[in-house]
Every structure is written in C-alpha cells, then in structure tokens.
Amino acid sequence: MTLEQMGKEYLRQAEEIKGVIERVSALKKGVCGIELYEINSKLTILREMERDTRLIGQSLVGYYDNKSNKKLYHHHTLN
Numbered sequence: 001m002t003l004e005q006m007g008k009e010y011l012r013q014a015e016e017i018k019g020v021i022e023r024v025s026a027l028k029k030g031v032c033g034i035e036l037y038e039i040n041s042k043l044t045i046l047r048e049m050e051r052d053t054r055l056i057g058q059s060l061v062g063y064y065d066n067k068s069n070k071k072l073y074h075h076h077t078l079n
Helices: 003-026 034-061
Strands: none
Touching: 003 034
16 A cells, blocks of 8 residues: 555544544434533543544645645754
C-alpha cells in the first residue's frame, strides 16, 4: 500500500466518522441533563477523531507533492 492509498483510506474513514457525528448529534433532540452531557462529550471526541484522521489523510496524500510549501522538518538551534 502506498502512502497515497493509505491517505485516501484515512480520508474515507474521516467521512465515515462524519456520518457517526451526524447520527449522534440527532440523539440530542429531546434529551437533557446527564444524557445531553454524555452525548456532547461523545461528540467532542468524535470531532477530534474526524479532524485528526482527515489531517493525517491529507498529509499522506500530499506527502510526495513537490508543489507543497510545507517544511518536512524544523531547524532548532540552541542559544
């Protein structure tokens, strides 16, 4: 599996997580108290998972892109 293929798989999984977020968000209607708190906590985790998965996928898909202006490393100096 190439990095690009792996990146596309990450992006596909990020889309699946978006679907889960939509389904869990729909559960918020008509609930209150601790149930609402638990749903919101779950949504926070799912949104972070989606974001991380999407960012990793984008990085892998564009890893060998020569047009990228991203630095692959950071130069650190000690003073």
